[in-house]
Amino acid sequence: MKDVAEEAGVGVGTVSRVVNGGTNVSLKTRERVEAAIRRLNFNPDPIAQSMRSGQTKMFACIVRDFSVPILSMFVNAMQDTADVSGFGLQVASSYHDTDREIVMLERLARRRIDGIVIASSSETDEGLLETISSSEVPIVLLDRDKPDNVDAVLIDHRAGVRTAVQRLLDLGHRRIAMLSGQKGVRPVRERVAGYREAFSSRGLEPAEELIRCGSFTPDFVYSETAQMLRSEARPTAIYAGGTAMLAAVLRAIRDVGLRVPQDVSVVAGADSELALLHTPTISVVRWQHDQLGAAAARFLLSRVENRKAPVQKMIFPTEFIQRESCGPAPS
Amino acid sequence: MKDVAEEAGVGVGTVSRVVNGGTNVSLKTRERVEAAIRRLNFNPDPIAQSMRSGQTKMFACIVRDFSVPILSMFVNAMQDTADVSGFGLQVASSYHDTDREIVMLERLARRRIDGIVIASSSETDEGLLETISSSEVPIVLLDRDKPDNVDAVLIDHRAGVRTAVQRLLDLGHRRIAMLSGQKGVRPVRERVAGYREAFSSRGLEPAEELIRCGSFTPDFVYSETAQMLRSEARPTAIYAGGTAMLAAVLRAIRDVGLRVPQDVSVVAGADSELALLHTPTISVVRWQHDQLGAAAARFLLSRVENRKAPVQKMIFPTEFIQRESCGPAPS
DNA sequence: GTCACGATTGGAAGCGTTTCCAAAAAGCCT
DNA sequence: AGGCTTTTTGGAAACGCTTCCAATCGTGAC
Incomplete structure (x- = not known):
């Protein structure tokens, strides 16, 4: 920068002014400085700028x-x-x-x-x-x-989940599993809220034991899903409310030996390639x-x-x- | 930093020496400086450090x-x-x-x-x-x-693809499509090389018109796949040599109305959730x-x-x- | 006690900017 | 032309650190 100032025959302050939008610099001076900048191929150092x-x-x-x-x-x-x-x-x-x-x-x-x-x-x-x-x-x-x-x-997970669960209810499902991550973060709270809203909008009550919120990890999702599906009164539909849960849910369903959607319907909490290309394709709540x-x-x-x-x-x-x-x- | 120096009753140079591993600082001095650092909760500014x-x-x-x-x-x-x-x-x-x-x-x-x-x-x-x-x-x-x-x-794509294509050849496939991105980057070159090596290792020649390298984009992959599958002598196997190509290939196969693996076998160029959970599961070349x-x-x-x-x-x-x-x- | 030498220490210079202040230049008005 | 105000300009100070040099301290040998 000093070099540029010298080259242009001006002070360093002036160079700085030219570089930064150039308030209060006469036209001829600015041109002279800009020429010098180009000639020396000068670029202000971002670190020094940060410093100040x-x-x-x-x-x-x-x-x-x-x-x-x-x-x-x-x-x-x-x-x-x-x-x-x-x-x-x-x-x-x-x-x-x-x-x-x-x-x-x-x-x-x-x-x-x-x-x-x-x-x-x-x-x-x-x-x-x-x-x-x-x-x-x-x-x-x-x-x-x-x-x-x-x-x-x-x-707005809540609205999406509500719509999805309402749809499942309208398809005749009553035992709808709700899987999600650790309570205490908003997406989980909102999803559960949407789930409950759907039930109460139809004058129904969800089965509390089918609400399984604990972790987003595949292990958790897999074991919870498998356990529910093997139980006496198994869910007929599953909403998997996490961004990367679908894979584990599908694995569990397959390992238990059930079919989608004949035995169990599935809705994923986020869209993915897997959801779109799985056979059958998987319903999702999605956003941009x-x-x-x-x-x-x-x-x-x-x-x-x-x-x-x-x-x-x-x-x-x-x-x-x-x-x-x-x-x-x-x- | 000046504050720390003052607090410890030493010079700034000494503080700097203590902070940076402390060569040539006496034990008592170092302790005094470290105490001052803790007392003032001092952290050196990374930007200023970068500057120097x-x-x-x-x-x-x-x-x-x-x-x-x-x-x-x-x-x-x-x-x-x-x-x-x-x-x-x-x-x-x-x-x-x-x-x-x-x-x-x-x-x-x-x-x-x-x-x-x-x-x-x-x-x-x-x-x-x-x-x-x-x-x-x-x-x-x-x-x-x-x-x-x-x-x-x-x-080492080459070895993986060679093995995969050899396997396909051993399964009786002769018309094996090879899809990949723009020539001129190593992964594509290596994959094509592996593909050719597999053929020549069995004393065979690949069908050149089935080697389609042009782009990693879904549009390209989809249209090339669909076009090949609709042609007279369609491939009986497809190797999709890109990291995100599988989805487009599967869509094309489905849209043409063929089944995997009865009508066409598929190998993907990289592992993915989709490959693992698709029905049927998709063979892959994978790495860590x-x-x-x-x-x-x-x-x-x-x-x-x-x-x-x-x-x-x-x-x-x-x-x-x-x-x-x-x-x-x-x- | 003196000297020499190595280990420590303090503080100034410098890293490349921006910003501020005072000074110079340029206008403007009478 | 002289006295104003306004615009433009140069350059010092500061940002927070590292590093270098010179100065001080301490130690052991003679």
Whole structure:
């Protein structure tokens, strides 16, 4: 930069002014400086800029496991949106470890990251809530309600599940299993709420023992599914409310020796290649992850502009897509 | 940092020495400084450190489309490995745009990223090759041969495909379609080579019109598959040599009205949930993406230590997993 | 007690920017 | 032309660290 100043015969301050949009620089000077910049092929050093400005032009995204297709699609969309504004995107998987998330948040803050999107693993852990809610760096929650003083992009699982379960009820199903992850995160709460709403909208009561919320892991899903299907009064339909649960559910059904949809109807909590191409094709509740990712990035971008804007929440709709996996309840 | 120095009654230089492993610091001094650090809860600013040292403790990964499950698994493993050494990982999708890759590489270099893993979209583009091979920042190629003066982690597609195609030949298949992406990247070259090797190992010649390499996109795969299957002498087996091609192949087979494996046998070029859970289950050539990701990260880490070490290449084995989708050739 | 040498230490310089302030230049008005 | 205001400009200070050099301290040998 000093070189450019010298080359153009001006002071370093002037060069800086030209580089940054050039307020208050006379036309001839600007042209002279720009010529010098081109001649020396000068590029301002982002690190030095960060040093002064405190901005790093970098966002981060923390999710449970970012090799889950739906999450990587989200991250991908986020990256694309951030990219056009010159922001980079850093990623990290937390593997459901709350303490790890706290450590990551702190490390990112120290690195002066400009914004973080997180799908936290718990909405009850005091330490995590405190860390998030008092964070210096802007945070956007991905499908989480708490803490409520930060921006969030949300998915309306409730409506989608309600529609799906209503459909199953209308097909004559009464024993409908509800599988989902650990209670205490919003997607699970909302899904269960939608499930209950569907029953009460038809004046019915769900069988409580068929509501199995505990973990998103394949092992949990497989064993719960198999156990329910082997029991006396087995469910005639299963709603699998997780993004990567479908595989385990289908394996369990197959291993127990039942058929979809003749013996058991299936609805998945998120769309996937598997759901679309399985034989039979699997009904799903779906939403637009790419729009969600883009929105999250835009939230962060606008926070960078204005730190003290009012908190924003955005709820994305879901839709129930019925495919071949839903049939009438066996008699 | 000044505060810490004052608190401990030492000079800033001494504090720095304590923070960085503390060579040449007396025991009492070190203890005093460490106490002060704890008391003031001091953390060195990574940006300022980068400013001086030129190291950013950050890697980046550029892939075609990083919402492809296999790639996100790779990135995930890479992130985990980098993380334990305190390195962050930045991601970006190139969407097969060579120019975009060049721009990204340059931008990352300017940001003084410490290392880059790239699965470049072309091994022939002069500009890209030049950019990579002359890069200041260490680069590791993901399954690419060129340029050959940089480190690379490679997958032995050739052996896996050879085994798979040999198996198909032994099942009586002669018209075996070979689908893959754009020629000119290593995975495609190697797969085609493996395919040919299998034929010649049995003293046979492949039907050239069944070798369809052009693009990894679903549209291409779908239309090529459908077209071949509708033709007079249709293939009795299909090898789909891409990481995300299987879905399109299966759709095409279904739409043409054929059955797997009675009418056509299928082998996928990479493992996936879909392959494992489809009915019938789909044979695959598979490898350990997590080990690949970890190795890539380790390559970068060791480059950071020693920029001028000899070039390293590492080839990961593949295995052919036969599942239900492979049957005897129809007569 | 003196000297030499190695181990420690303090603090200034520098990394490449931005920003601020004062000074110079340029307009404008009478 | 002189006195104003406004615009433009140069350059020092600061961001938070590392590193280097010179200075100080301590130790053992003579």
